[in-house]
Amino acid sequence: MKETPEQVIDRSAKIVVSFFVASAGLWLLAAALLAYVAAAKLTDPFFLSSYEFFTYGKIKIAQANAFVYGWGGNSIFAVTLWIIARLSQVEIRGRILLLFSGVIWNMAISFGLLGILDGHMNSHEMLEMPTIVWPALFISYAIFAFLALVIHRSRKNPNTIAPQWFILASLIWFPALFLIAWNGLEINPARGTLPSVLSLWFGQSLIWLWLTPMALGAAYYIIPSIIGKAIDKYYLAIFGFWCIAALAPWSVVHHLEGGPVPMWIPAVGTVMSIAMIFPIAVASTNFHATAFRDIGKVWNNLPLRFVIFGTISYTLSSYIGVIFSLPDVAKLTQFSIINEFHFNQRVYGFFSMIIFGMVYHMLPKITGKEIGKSAKSFHFWTSAFGVLILLLAYLIGGLTHGVLAQQTSLDWSSSVITSVQPYFKITKYAFVILGLSQLVFVINVWKVIFPNPFAALFESDIEKKEKTA
Amino acid sequence: MNNIFKFSFGILSTLAFAWLAFVVGANLQYGDLSPESQILEDDGSRPPDAELFPKDMSGIAKQGAEEYLSLGCVTCHTQQVRLFTKKGPNGNRVIEAGIDIERGWGKRASMARDYVLQDHVMLGNTRVGPDLANFGMNENDQNWLHQHLFEPQSLVPDSICPPSPFLYEVSDQPKDGTISVLPPVGSSGDENKTRYIIPSIRANRIVAYLRALKQDYELPESPFVETDEKTIETNTTVIEGIPDWVNYPASPKALADISEQMSAGKEVYTKIGPGGGGCVTCHQPTGLGVPLAFPPLAASDWVKGDKDRLIKISLFGLMGEIEVNGVNYNGVMTAPGIPPGSLTDQQIADVLTFVRNSWGNSASAVSPAEVAEIRDSIKDRAPMQMWTAAELSSHSKQVQ
Numbered sequence: 099m100k101e102t103p104e105q106v107i108d109r110s111a112k113i114v115v116s117f118f119v120a121s122a123g124l125w126l127l128a129a130a131l132l133a134y135v136a137a138a139k140l141t142d143p144f145f146l147s148s149y150e151f152f153t154y155g156k157i158k159i160a161q162a163n164a165f166v167y168g169w170g171g172n173s174i175f176a177v178t179l180w181i182i183a184r185l186s187q188v189e190i191r192g193r194i195l196l197l198f199s200g201v202i203w204n205m206a207i208s209f210g211l212l213g214i215l216d217g218h219m220n221s222h223e224m225l226e227m228p229t230i231v232w233p234a235l236f237i238s239y240a241i242f243a244f245l246a247l248v249i250h251r252s253r254k255n256p257n258t259i260a261p262q263w264f265i266l267a268s269l270i271w272f273p274a275l276f277l278i279a280w281n282g283l284e285i286n287p288a289r290g291t292l293p294s295v296l297s298l299w300f301g302q303s304l305i306w307l308w309l310t311p312m313a314l315g316a317a318y319y320i321i322p323s324i325i326g327k328a329i330d331k332y333y334l335a336i337f338g339f340w341c342i343a344a345l346a347p348w349s350v351v352h353h354l355e356g357g358p359v360p361m362w363i364p365a366v367g368t369v370m371s372i373a374m375i376f377p378i379a380v381a382s383t384n385f386h387a388t389a390f391r392d393i394g395k396v397w398n399n400l401p402l403r404f405v406i407f408g409t410i411s412y413t414l415s416s417y418i419g420v421i422f423s424l425p426d427v428a429k430l431t432q433f434s435i436i437n438e439f440h441f442n443q444r445v446y447g448f449f450s451m452i453i454f455g456m457v458y459h460m461l462p463k464i465t466g467k468e469i470g471k472s473a474k475s476f477h478f479w480t481s482a483f484g485v486l487i488l489l490l491a492y493l494i495g496g497l498t499h500g501v502l503a504q505q506t507s508l509d510w511s512s513s514v515i516t517s518v519q520p521y522f523k524i525t526k527y528a529f530v531i532l533g534l535s536q537l538v539f540v541i542n543v544w545k546v547i548f549p550n551p552f553a554a555l556f557e558s559d560i561e562k563k564e565k566t567a
Numbered sequence: 568m569n570n571i572f573k574f575s576f577g578i579l580s581t582l583a584f585a586w587l588a589f590v591v592g593a594n595l596q597y598g599d600l601s602p603e604s605q606i607l608e609d610d611g612s613r614p615p616d617a618e619l620f621p622k623d624m625s626g627i628a629k630q631g632a633e634e635y636l637s638l639g640c641v642t643c644h645t646q647q648v649r650l651f652t653k654k655g656p657n658g659n660r661v662i663e664a665g666i667d668i669e670r671g672w673g674k675r676a677s678m679a680r681d682y683v684l685q686d687h688v689m690l691g692n693t694r695v696g697p698d699l700a701n702f703g704m705n706e707n708d709q710n711w712l713h714q715h716l717f718e719p720q721s722l723v724p725d726s727i728c729p730p731s732p733f734l735y736e737v738s739d740q741p742k743d744g745t746i747s748v749l750p751p752v753g754s755s756g757d758e759n760k761t762r763y764i765i766p767s768i769r770a771n772r773i774v775a776y777l778r779a780l781k782q783d784y785e786l787p788e789s790p791f792v793e794t795d796e797k798t799i800e801t802n803t804t805v806i807e808g809i810p811d812w813v814n815y816p817a818s819p820k821a822l823a824d825i826s827e828q829m830s831a832g833k834e835v836y837t838k839i840g841p842g843g844g845g846c847v848t849c850h851q852p853t854g855l856g857v858p859l860a861f862p863p864l865a866a867s868d869w870v871k872g873d874k875d876r877l878i879k880i881s882l883f884g885l886m887g888e889i890e891v892n893g894v895n896y897n898g899v900m901t902a903p904g905i906p907p908g909s910l911t912d913q914q915i916a917d918v919l920t921f922v923r924n925s926w927g928n929s930a931s932a933v934s935p936a937e938v939a940e941i942r943d944s945i946k947d948r949a950p951m952q953m954w955t956a957a958e959l960s961s962h963s964k965q966v967q
Contacts, residue, residue: 139729140695140727141727143719143720143726143727143728143729143730144720144730147729147730147731147732148732148733149733150638150731150733150734153638153639153729153731154639154642154643154729155638155639155640155641155642155643155729156637156638156639157639158639158642159639159642217637217638218637219636219637219639221636221641221687221688221689223692247571250571251571256569257569258568258569258574263568263574266571266574267574267578270575270578270579271578271582274579274582275582278582278586278590282590288590288594288598289598289600289682289683290597290600290679290680290682290683290685290688291679291682291688291690292590292593292594292597292598293688294688294690295589295593296589296590298692299585299589307582336568340577343577343578343581344581347581347582347584347585347586348584348585348588351589353692355649356649356650356651356676357647357649357677357690358647358676358677358678358679358681358682358690359593359679360593360596360597360679363589363593366588425651429649429651432692433645433691433692433693433694434693434694435693435695437692437693438693503666503694504666506666506669506670507833507852508852509837509839509847509848509852510670510696510697511723511724511725511726511727511839512723512724512725512839512847512848512851512852513851513852515695515727516725519725519727
């Protein structure tokens with residue numbers, strides 16, 4: 099039997115992509131565990147309190163880093179490679195080097211997280227890992243990005259399409275952001291609140307310019323390929339892309355409203371955040387107008403269901419984000435746990451859901467094995483339910499927190515925080531549900547990646563029974 | 568879009584614009600800020616021999632900043648006092664009631680200049696705990712800070728500030744230099760034991776850092792703001808001719824007499840810590856108490872009525888059956904204050920004036936002299952011996 103070109107590509111991707119997906123899964127579990135511990139500490143401050151290693155601040159920051167760099171980074175590697183290779187119609191080359199960069203990346207993060215827990219934290223948002231691991235992170239990413247670009251450059255069809263723009267942009271933006279931050283924070287550090295502005299800009303841009311375009315690119319790829327129809331109003335996509343490129347790096351600084359920085363910084367941020375409604379509308383039209391031509395398929399095809407959950411979540415969360423960037427609202431909620439809402443909405447409700455869909459779409463193709471339908475479906479429903487509860491709790495809790503904090507007659511601990519306490523409890527349970535759901539995901543994935551040595555035993559068992567029957 | 572080099576150039580230049588503004592531009596604008604005198608002469612020059620602010624922190628406080636950073640305290644505590652401005656009637660900018668300032672987190676807005684000497688600026692972005700930019704201004708007692716760092720729950724009921732027992736050596740016997748820590752508020756049973764702690768060097772650093780956090784000086788771009796709500800809204804003055812983002816009003820004079828007692832009283836009422844009254848933990852911010860457990864102060868005849876009786880229970884506490892607003896309570900209130908019975912005449916006068924004129928109550932103010940007189944008249948009473956309702960009514964008869 100002769101292999102189709104797609105099968106050749108998938109075979110070339112098998113080891114590398116499986117490696118990245120498998121490690122992404124482990125990081126996801128680590129992050130889930132840390133998230134639970136942090137949430138449990140908010141409801142019971144004495145939980146594990148006698149170990150310095152587990153003090154709340156460290157756990158919380160380690161969690162965000164494990165989630166973004168561990169799970170986010172590895173899954174970006176996997177999905178980028180596969181989509182770029184498929185769209186370029188060439189095999190993945192430099193596989194040893196890719197694996198090498200992956201190993202370095204994961205080791206750097208492991209050391210970085212241990213460094214945080216051991217007390218060598220940095221004060222920069224999303225760059226809290228000790229400075230010594232940054233070069234390793236950067237170099238391993240650079241190797242990966244270079245090899246991915248080489249694949250792209252040898253593509254068969256010179257014309258590029260939307261998924262390629264978004265994914266390549268995310269590929270290039272991350273090291274650029276990183277260099278800017280590194281230069282401004284470590285090499286030529288400025289004084290006073292300037293590094294705070296820069297690190298806030300980096301931390302938020304990381305989500306807007308690395309995770310977001312990646313997930314959007316994946317959605318642009320997978321929706322038409324499963325539905326079997328071209329993207330509706332595709333001519334808008336290019337406009338949406340450049341809007342994000344032009345506006346997103348400006349819009350993220352609205353978080354500094356009223357802070358000790360020049361007033362033009364948050365003001366620019368607010369204006370640009372409002373302008374972001376255009377690219378959001380474009381992506382949302384492209385995705386949903388295409389997908390909802392065939393609702394049945396969205397419902398029945400599990401990968402697509404994940405992706406559409408992600409894109410709807412993207413649309414909603416981005417609009418909610420615009421509302422919360424208006425100065426009058428920001429004043430109320432800026433320092434409340436609404437920040438957790440924004441973070442989880444982007445990284446979980448949007449990015450991760452799309453990645454889950456992508457992984458379920460590509461793994462069977464790569465490994466030639468199917469993933470159990472009910473296991474996938476269990477994963478979807480627990481994830482969807484868990485995320486929804488989590489986000490609702492943070493949203494309502496955040497509003498409560500913000501509004502009560504303005505009531506100066508209310509005592510901080512006994513009134514304001516006590517009123518937010520029930521929402522902390524809910525998030526704790528939501529993290530339990532999500533942890534369970536992620537465990538199922540990882541089992542699903544590992545089962546197809548690593549053939550079960552006992553499988554043969556079970557099979558023969560069943561066969562024997564069949565024979566006797 | 569098809570040429571990867573042109574494409575990269577395009578997407579990197581959008582990033583470069585933002586970088587030019589937020590890094591290069593901001594650096595040009597205020598990268599060279601340096602300490603300044605509190606006020607400038609009319610022509611904008613610095614008065615000769617003026618003291619410059621902010622001042623550098625002591626070495627141990629700077630080490631404390633590193634510890635504070637490594638424990639991730641910044642995940643829950645911000646260090647920035649905000650103040651918002653809005654368009655005034657004449658198109659000027661006027662300040663709005665500053666919530667952070669009303670909460671007592673500072674006397675003015677934090678400015679970029681306040682941070683220029685800090686190695687680690689930890690502005691933070693979430694306030695699960697209160698803002699700490701000016702925490703050192705409270706002049707908290709060192710022991711209180713150690714007790715709080717060791718176990719916040721021993722001082723603040725249900726606090727979710729994480730305990731850091733790993734920074735202390737703990738024993739159950741008092742020794743030289745130990746600080747005693749009470750069991751968590753509201754705990755019972757076996758845990759109900761006092762612990763004695765010796766701070767490690769790291770704990771001392773953190774405490775030094777917390778005490779060094781203060782923006783208690785004025786800056787030309789940020790004078791102190793009056794905290795009384797009424798004054799902020801009505802007496803706002805506007806300085807013209809300076810950029811928007813430094814446009815804050817000069818301090819209006821505080822309102823006279825009772826408002827001073829009211830705000831001091833509010834502080835006694837709400838402050839949970841040494842020197843405070845901590846009434847809020849039981850009688851609640853709303854003054855409504857907790858059904859069945861703590862009686863309301865709002866609309867209570869005990870509060871609005873006879874001053875003598877009110878002063879007496881504020882000095883020695885109250886227990887046994889009482890009736891408030893037609894409901895019976897049978898609880899125990901030890902002599903108010905932290906530690907019990909420690910409130911001064913002035914504080915008692917202030918807090919009583921405050922409770923007599925809040926939540927819809929309206930009654931005459933209480934003066935420190937009145938408190939002193941009553942304190943004197945019952946000076947033979949055994950310390951900490953709480954009153955009962957019956958005793959109070961017979962007592963007042965005897966005196967008459």
